[in-house]
Amino acid sequence: MATLANRPVALSTGARKDVAARAHRHVAAWLLTCCALVFALVVVGGVTRLTHSGLSITEWQPIVGTLPPVSDADWDSAFSKYRLTPEYTQVNKGMSLSEFQRIFWWEYVHRLLGRLVGFVFLVPFLWFLWRRQIPPGYGARLAVIFALGAAQGALGWYMVKSGLVDDPRVSQFRLTAHLGLAFLIFAAMFWTALSLRSSKRVDRGSAGTGFGATRFWAAAVATMPTDLGWPDHFLPRGRAPRILGGAQGPPGMVKKITAR
Numbered sequence: 001m002a003t004l005a006n007r008p009v010a011l012s013t014g015a016r017k018d019v020a021a022r023a024h025r026h027v028a029a030w031l032l033t034c035c036a037l038v039f040a041l042v043v044v045g046g047v048t049r050l051t052h053s054g055l056s057i058t059e060w061q062p063i064v065g066t067l068p069p070v071s072d073a074d075w076d077s078a079f080s081k082y083r084l085t086p087e088y089t090q091v092n093k094g095m096s097l098s099e100f101q102r103i104f105w106w107e108y109v110h111r112l113l114g115r116l117v118g119f120v121f122l123v124p125f126l127w128f129l130w131r132r133q134i135p136p137g138y139g140a141r142l143a144v145i146f147a148l149g150a151a152q153g154a155l156g157w158y159m160v161k162s163g164l165v166d167d168p169r170v171s172q173f174r175l176t177a178h179l180g181l182a183f184l185i186f187a188a189m190f191w192t193a194l195s196l197r198s199s200k201r202v203d204r205g206s207a208g209t210g211f212g213a214t215r216f217w218a219a220a221v222a223t224m225p226t227d228l229g230w231p232d233h234f235l236p237r238g239r240a241p242r243i244l245g246g247a248q249g250p251p252g253m254v255k256k257i258t259a260r
Helices: 002-050 072-082 086-090 097-130 139-161 172-197 199-204 210-222 239-243 250-258
Strands: none
Touching: 002 097, 002 172, 072 097, 097 139, 139 172
């Protein structure tokens, strides 16, 4: 009789585990989708940089700027604002409207993808929270990732703004920070998705605290683009290798941490 009485409990526990496993897979799939969008965003950003299109939009309008110019008056207004920039007066003086439109569209698509990433991250995140499908220990991590995404948008405009004053080139420091933060966001989402897909993580049911969080952020930092000068721009000369794991930099730090 005791065995029969325990069977419903065992079935109930198994069913709960199945539901939790499905929730983990759904959250992981959502994060991997966001990773793909961030990858596309970085690629388009690179094309924008190579085609010298990044200074073609002279205003930061997160909501209103979602819609591109549609009428001749809209295009004339956008082009007149661009003609006031150092890039036009020093580099592209005499540029036609059709030439301006070509560089405008690259920057527009880049910004539109950034908005899309924010939308695709925030809406499912709120849905999963409402459905209580965010695994224990992951809510704070995902909130931090969203905050980093919001900061990325502001940092992007801060970078563009540096090229709209006197010198028709953006600050290399701000460009490095902008790209580095994109790598950090991608790594954070990708690492979190992999941890959710891992059976060990499902069994533990927690990943946002303690030593696991240390390994998570260490691996995220390892993706920062050291070849672009990070972190030497932000740390005293000679201190970065010692702080970040010796001569190998961030990869060496990750190897030391994750091997423990």
